[in-house]
Amino acid sequence: MAVYEQTYKPYTGKLTPEWSRFLIIPRHAYRGVFSSKLFTAFFIICFIPLLVEAILIYLHHNVNALGIMRVNVRELIPIDAYFFQTFVNLQGGFAFFVALLVGPPLVSRDLRNNALPLYLCRPFSRTEYVLGKMSVLLILLSLITWIPQLLLFLFQSYLEGFSWFASNLWIASAIFIGSVVWILLLALLSQAISALVKWRVVASGALLGIVFIPSVFGEVFNNIFLTRWGSIISIGALMKSVSAGLFGTFVRESGHLRITDINDNVTEIILREPPLWCSWAALFVICVICLALLARKVRAYEVIK
Amino acid sequence: MSALPAPLQEQTIQEQPVNDAPVIDLHSLSVTFGRRQILKNLRGDLRGRAIGLLGPNGAGKTTLIHTLLGFHYPSAGTAQIFGHDIVTEAKEIKALVGYMPERDSFISKMSAVHFVRLMAELSGLPPEAALERAHEALFYVGLGEARYRRLETYSLGMKQLAKLAQAIVHGPRLIFLDEPTNGLDPPARLRMIKLIREIRDSGKANIVLSSHLLLDVEECCDEILILRDGQIVVYCNLEEERKSNRKFLMLETRGDQTRFVEALGNLGCEYALTGDHRLKVVLQNGVEVRDLYRLAAQEQVQLRRLSYKRDSLEDIFLKAMENTNGGL
Numbered sequence: 163m164a165v166y167e168q169t170y171k172p173y174t175g176k177l178t179p180e181w182s183r184f185l186i187i188p189r190h191a192y193r194g195v196f197s198s199k200l201f202t203a204f205f206i207i208c209f210i211p212l213l214v215e216a217i218l219i220y221l222h223h224n225v226n227a228l229g230i231m232r233v234n235v236r237e238l239i240p241i242d243a244y245f246f247q248t249f250v251n252l253q254g255g256f257a258f259f260v261a262l263l264v265g266p267p268l269v270s271r272d273l274r275n276n277a278l279p280l281y282l283c284r285p286f287s288r289t290e291y292v293l294g295k296m297s298v299l300l301i302l303l304s305l306i307t308w309i310p311q312l313l314l315f316l317f318q319s320y321l322e323g324f325s326w327f328a329s330n331l332w333i334a335s336a337i338f339i340g341s342v343v344w345i346l347l348l349a350l351l352s353q354a355i356s357a358l359v360k361w362r363v364v365a366s367g368a369l370l371g372i373v374f375i376p377s378v379f380g381e382v383f384n385n386i387f388l389t390r391w392g393s394i395i396s397i398g399a400l401m402k403s404v405s406a407g408l409f410g411t412f413v414r415e416s417g418h419l420r421i422t423d424i425n426d427n428v429t430e431i432i433l434r435e436p437p438l439w440c441s442w443a444a445l446f447v448i449c450v451i452c453l454a455l456l457a458r459k460v461r462a463y464e465v466i467k
Numbered sequence: 468m469s470a471l472p473a474p475l476q477e478q479t480i481q482e483q484p485v486n487d488a489p490v491i492d493l494h495s496l497s498v499t500f501g502r503r504q505i506l507k508n509l510r511g512d513l514r515g516r517a518i519g520l521l522g523p524n525g526a527g528k529t530t531l532i533h534t535l536l537g538f539h540y541p542s543a544g545t546a547q548i549f550g551h552d553i554v555t556e557a558k559e560i561k562a563l564v565g566y567m568p569e570r571d572s573f574i575s576k577m578s579a580v581h582f583v584r585l586m587a588e589l590s591g592l593p594p595e596a597a598l599e600r601a602h603e604a605l606f607y608v609g610l611g612e613a614r615y616r617r618l619e620t621y622s623l624g625m626k627q628l629a630k631l632a633q634a635i636v637h638g639p640r641l642i643f644l645d646e647p648t649n650g651l652d653p654p655a656r657l658r659m660i661k662l663i664r665e666i667r668d669s670g671k672a673n674i675v676l677s678s679h680l681l682l683d684v685e686e687c688c689d690e691i692l693i694l695r696d697g698q699i700v701v702y703c704n705l706e707e708e709r710k711s712n713r714k715f716l717m718l719e720t721r722g723d724q725t726r727f728v729e730a731l732g733n734l735g736c737e738y739a740l741t742g743d744h745r746l747k748v749v750l751q752n753g754v755e756v757r758d759l760y761r762l763a764a765q766e767q768v769q770l771r772r773l774s775y776k777r778d779s780l781e782d783i784f785l786k787a788m789e790n791t792n793g794g795l
Contacts, residue, residue, distance in 0.1 A: 462538040465539070
């Protein structure tokens with residue numbers, strides 16, 4: 163179908179492998195995402211904590227620099243699991259805001275413009291579509307979470323020596339698993355909301371609401387019933403527990419309460435966080451619900467029975 | 468972000484048809500939504516270069532296309548496209564077909580060339596080939612000068628042409644066009660019809676054209692499939708049907724024609740009332756024109772005008788709508 167011929171001509175060239183076609187979606191999506199200067203600036207800001215982390219690791223090992231500053235950073239900020247956990251959690255916060263900006267319009271825009279039949283009439287399945295849309299977020303969020311964190315872990319290992327690397331390899335797995343669980347959850351949540359709500363602003367609001375409103379209710383529940391089980395409905399609290407479990411800092415007993423009644427009887431209550439497996443199970447249930455919603459909504463045409 | 472390179476496979480989009488298989492082969496295809504049966508036991512093999520899908524609103528035209536594209540699963544039976552089963556070989560079929568949906572469908576915040584290129588890449592074309600063919604397809608449909616404009620800024624006619632461009636960009640062997648002239652003004656409609664005929668005449672792609680506009684189908688298609696209430700009521704070759712030796716008479720009468728019409732029926736003639744004092748009559752074997760004059764005289768009806776008329780698509784369609792047993 164060359165321009166000069168102006169006739170219909172079939173394509174007889176080579177085709178790309180089927181497994182790689184879901185990556186077409188993120189490649190085209192990034193053109194739109196990074197066309198916003200505001201978003202690009204925010205994305206660059208996301209790397210500042212990583213820079214601070216890198217500087218702290220460097221200073222930790224640079225005796226001259228420590229001498230000049232007359233600060234014993236080694237004692238002030240030990241480079242251990244807690245150090246990495248703090249930065250992983252911080253980057254998780256940035257990841258949430260990136261997901262809030264990029265995620266909501268991904269599916270909703272296609273639904274609003276009836277674009278799904280155009281995707282699905284090609285050798286491109288619904289699974290590939292969802293995978294492609296999720297990849298937009300997964301790749302972006304990986305760039306600010308586990309990839310740089312693992313590089314910094316390797317940097318610390320390089321400066322500290324192989325024995326430190328060997329004995330702290332579990333920290334690397336905690337960084338990877340903790341970050342991947344969080345970004346996967348964010349990607350699934352934003353896609354499911356995006357598939358349910360066709361308008362970007364409403365979808366962004368819904369994502370904010372899903373993360374923060376249950377936390378408020380959970381805290382209210384905790385304070386009324388003097389328990390910590392209300393955290394089971396808070397996505398933030400669930401991720402905090404899972405992250406703490408992975409980094410070995412999880413403690414079930416999170417506080418003590420002393421209650422004095424009118425007869426001056428003192429009752430001591432130990433507040434216990436829900437067990438770790440409950441947090442994992444709750445996250446799993448959230449992911450299954452998101453996948454079920456996507457399976458229901460991502461169709462070429464919705465059949466009204 | 469840089470393009471993610473994908474190694475190329477030794478595979479081409481132009482798969483050879485399976486032993487002269489029909490374009491579409493329907494094997495008792497039924498589709499049910501909830502408790503409502505939309506398509507009922509469709510059978511037949513369609514082999515036309517351009518097949519017109521006709522029927523009143525709600526007849527099941529779009530559902531049939533969607534089912535063939537794998538958007539809906541058959542509740543019973545199946546169908547094949549170029550010998551590939553629509554259920555078990557959906558991906559192979561999708562590599563061979565192009566689809567122009569009825570409704571406004573596009574990806575927002577994209578220029579036409581970006582949109583068509585993305586569609587080509589999703590069909591499996593490498594990025595460079597996809598970009599080249601996107602430009603070619605847009606020039607071919609007449610959007611060459613406007614190809615860098617955003618789709619949101621396009622007029623309805625331009626959007627229709629962009630939809631056609633995305634349907635043909637990967638050079639499919641079968642193109643489904645669902646109401647391609649919807650909402651177009653006469654010049655835009657003519658342009659669309661011309662393009663469809665060009666693709667048909669190139670001999671490199673088959674076309675299934677769904678429309679409720681008989682004229683569009685008549686101008687573009689060589690075969691027609693008429694659906695009513697989810698059933699096939701007519702499938703025929705338009706040209707052969709026109710050439711068939713079934714003589715149509717257009718009659719204009721004066722007087723009370725009720726009894727005259729009854730008498731025509733008793734004579735075995737098929738007829739249709741097309742207005743006050745106007746009749747279309749198909750003469751059966753053994754019935755001559757003089758028999759009509761005799762009947763008219765007998766029933767005291769004046770025959771003011773009598774002319775022969777070849778069977779038009781409108782006639783075929785109207786008869787199909789009137790006929791309950793599916794015969795012509």
